[in-house]
Amino acid sequence: MKMGKTIVEKILSEKSGTDARAGQIVMADVDYVMVNDVTGPIAFREYEKLGTCTMHKDRMVLIPDHYVPNKDIASAEQAREMRDFVGKHGIENYFEVGRGGVCHQVMVEEGFAAPGRLIVGADSHTCTYGGINALSTGIGSTEAAAAFATGRLWFKVPETIKVVLRGSFRKHVGGKDLIIRIITDIGVDGANYRAFEFHGDVGNVPVADRLTISNMAIEAGGKAGIFPCDDLTREYIAGSVRGEYTPVDADPDAEYCMTLEYDLGELEPMVAFPHLPSNGHPVRETDVRIDQAYLGSCTNGRIEDMRIAAEIVRGRTVAPGVRFLVVPASQRVYRQMIDEGLMQVFLDCGAFVSGPTCGACLGGYMGILASGERSVSSTNRNFIGRMGDKDSEVYLAGPAVVAASAIAGRIVTPDDLEVI
Amino acid sequence: MDRITGRIWVFGDNVDTDQIIPAERLVSTNLDHLNDFIFEKVRPGFAQEVRKGDILVAGRNFGCGSSREHAPLSLMQAGFSCIVAESFARIFYRNSMNIGLLLVECPVGSPAEGSEMTVDPDNGSLEVDGQVHSFPEYPPFITELVRSGGLMNMVREGRI
Numbered sequence: 293m294k295m296g297k298t299i300v301e302k303i304l305s306e307k308s309g310t311d312a313r314a315g316q317i318v319m320a321d322v323d324y325v326m327v328n329d330v331t332g333p334i335a336f337r338e339y340e341k342l343g344t345c346t347m348h349k350d351r352m353v354l355i356p357d358h359y360v361p362n363k364d365i366a367s368a369e370q371a372r373e374m375r376d377f378v379g380k381h382g383i384e385n386y387f388e389v390g391r392g393g394v395c396h397q398v399m400v401e402e403g404f405a406a407p408g409r410l411i412v413g414a415d416s417h418t419c420t421y422g423g424i425n426a427l428s429t430g431i432g433s434t435e436a437a438a439a440f441a442t443g444r445l446w447f448k449v450p451e452t453i454k455v456v457l458r459g460s461f462r463k464h465v466g467g468k469d470l471i472i473r474i475i476t477d478i479g480v481d482g483a484n485y486r487a488f489e490f491h492g493d494v495g496n497v498p499v500a501d502r503l504t505i506s507n508m509a510i511e512a513g514g515k516a517g518i519f520p521c522d523d524l525t526r527e528y529i530a531g532s533v534r535g536e537y538t539p540v541d542a543d544p545d546a547e548y549c550m551t552l553e554y555d556l557g558e559l560e561p562m563v564a565f566p567h568l569p570s571n572g573h574p575v576r577e578t579d580v581r582i583d584q585a586y587l588g589s590c591t592n593g594r595i596e597d598m599r600i601a602a603e604i605v606r607g608r609t610v611a612p613g614v615r616f617l618v619v620p621a622s623q624r625v626y627r628q629m630i631d632e633g634l635m636q637v638f639l640d641c642g643a644f645v646s647g648p649t650c651g652a653c654l655g656g657y658m659g660i661l662a663s664g665e666r667s668v669s670s671t672n673r674n675f676i677g678r679m680g681d682k683d684s685e686v687y688l689a690g691p692a693v694v695a696a697s698a699i700a701g702r703i704v705t706p707d708d709l710e711v712i
Numbered sequence: 713m714d715r716i717t718g719r720i721w722v723f724g725d726n727v728d729t730d731q732i733i734p735a736e737r738l739v740s741t742n743l744d745h746l747n748d749f750i751f752e753k754v755r756p757g758f759a760q761e762v763r764k765g766d767i768l769v770a771g772r773n774f775g776c777g778s779s780r781e782h783a784p785l786s787l788m789q790a791g792f793s794c795i796v797a798e799s800f801a802r803i804f805y806r807n808s809m810n811i812g813l814l815l816v817e818c819p820v821g822s823p824a825e826g827s828e829m830t831v832d833p834d835n836g837s838l839e840v841d842g843q844v845h846s847f848p849e850y851p852p853f854i855t856e857l858v859r860s861g862g863l864m865n866m867v868r869e870g871r872i
Contacts, residue, residue: 317853319872333740334781338864359739366739373740416779416803432781432807438867446853446872448802480726481773485802513776513801568726654735654778675730675777682753 296543298452299518300487303427303540307410314451322351323409325439328395329356329371331414334433336377339440348443353385353404354378355395358650363657393622393648396420396590400503401624406529406537407521412445416510417590417672423503424529425521425539430510450487450515451549459557460496464706467501468592468690470554471508472562476572484513486549489542494519496556499528500596507591508672511569561705564688567676575693575705584667585698588619589653592670592691595628601695602634604706610642611701617652617659618645655679668697713833713858716793718767720840722825725771729783729804738782746786764791767829769820771797775804784808794831796820796838809854812862818847
């Protein structure tokens with residue numbers, strides 16, 4: 293008798309019209325294909341080389357975010373290449389500077405990402421939308437061009453790791469701490485060619501935290517990190533989701549290659565040391581002075597992250613010699629920060645607050661590190677030279693630790709601030 | 713697929729795409745000379761040392777991190793004929809095969825840098841430092857992809 297299916301197997305079966313099972317390669321229809329200003333130009337050139345060709349315009353989403361607002365002349369030319377492509381082909385789903393933000397945040401806010409959908413994006417953190425039950429994964433530029441033309445792509449059906457969550461997070465502990473714990477446990481290739489599927493007390497995990505967890509599935513090599521769809525999901529996407537959607541659950545007898553279990557109540561604030569996201573340590577065991585604290589990115593630049601950080605820095609001031617950079621993930625988050633009075637809190641504490649951009653997360657601009665400098669950062673990667681000089685260091689943590697560290701001048705938890 | 717012979721360069725585990733080509737080089741004005749920047753932060757001067765036909769050898773999880781196709785593209789532009797690693801990160805694997813850069817998943821221990829390696833993709837074997845290693849054959853779709861010369865050729869031929 294055939295075993296049941298995982299969420300990934302079910303979505304790929306539906307989208308390929310086959311009985312998709314782990315290990316197979318299938319051709320599947322994608323619901324959306326997204327590119328950004330860095331990955332777009334290669335895709336545009338490959339598409340144009342096809343000559344006269346069909347284009348699945350309604351499934352294409354183009355979002356400049358890495359080097360916009362243009363950081364220099366080269367990035368200005370690059371951003372224009374996207375704008376020209378949009379104009380030439382009359383593409384509707386394009387989000388100009390001032391009306392968009394970091395691509396993955398925009399994909400969720402604008403309702404492209406939804407339960408049960410198959411979404412590809414020429415950006416590795418496309419896996420973010422697993423937080424709302426989509427099968428979404430990072431691809432390259434050339435295959436994005438292929439999807440522009442055909443609406444289809446090849447997928448190797450991954451095995452799935454079952455992650456069972458119990459209990460709920462303690463205060464100031466969240467999705468970032470869990471995913472750093474998981475990556476530390478299984479390694480940066482522990483989920484290579486595999487997907488994560490989350491089970492157990494998922495209802496205790498806010499959707500914003502789920503998005504953070506799914507976002508960093510790629511840091512363990514994962515193709516996807518998928519949560520079930522529940523009332524919290526439906527509430528989170530209500531009002532923004534485009535079109536109908538069909539949530540997908542795993543079969544009770546689905547087959548998993550591995551099972552991990554975590555008691556959320558026992559998790560503590562984590563920090564991943566340079567130069568791999570798998571170098572996680574409990575914050576209480578560390579003693580690291582910092583030059584910069586960075587709050588933002590597709591990982592932790594949502595309004596929920598801003599609220600957590602603002603509560604911690606309210607009435608306090610950033611440590612002497614430390615730069616605290618606050619970069620909301622989208623224009624909507626930016627506006628919401630103003631509406632909720634968070635902007636005031638950040639400005640009062642001595643933070644620099646910018647509009648949305650990928651910015652310094654990938655070493656782009658606005659917060660690049662000099663040789664020997666250290667940043668605690670709510671972003672997703674701490675590779676060599678990721679945020680600047682090859683001899684700079686990035687320490688990954690959640691919004692609560694980033695905010696507390698900005699105040700303390702070294703990596704601490706909010707609880708530590710009470711006794712300083 | 714043709715047999716490949718080339719001089720090897722040896723790297724370790726978890727070589728990420730930021731190391732292969734840093735983010736600040738990812739602008740469209742660099743697209744036809746990305747090879748100028750390969751490994752510039754971690755191995756300055758490397759770009760000038762690579763010759764056409766060389767083979768890059770690495771450990772586990774080569775190409776992890778960003779989805780930037782600039783990474784395999786820059787290595788192709790540098791002249792690498794193939795990359796042999798114990799394992800590849802999945803997006804790097806897709807990107808390489810899609811654009812026609814041959815990847816071989818095969819642990820080869822620690823061969824001496826500069827040694828000559830011969831890879832026989834159809835036979836699933838490679839030889840370096842007098843040792844022969846075998847690797848599993850590619851899935852039929854991947855073989856077809858490589859033989860077609862990349863994904864866009866398959867699109868042109870109406871095969872996807």
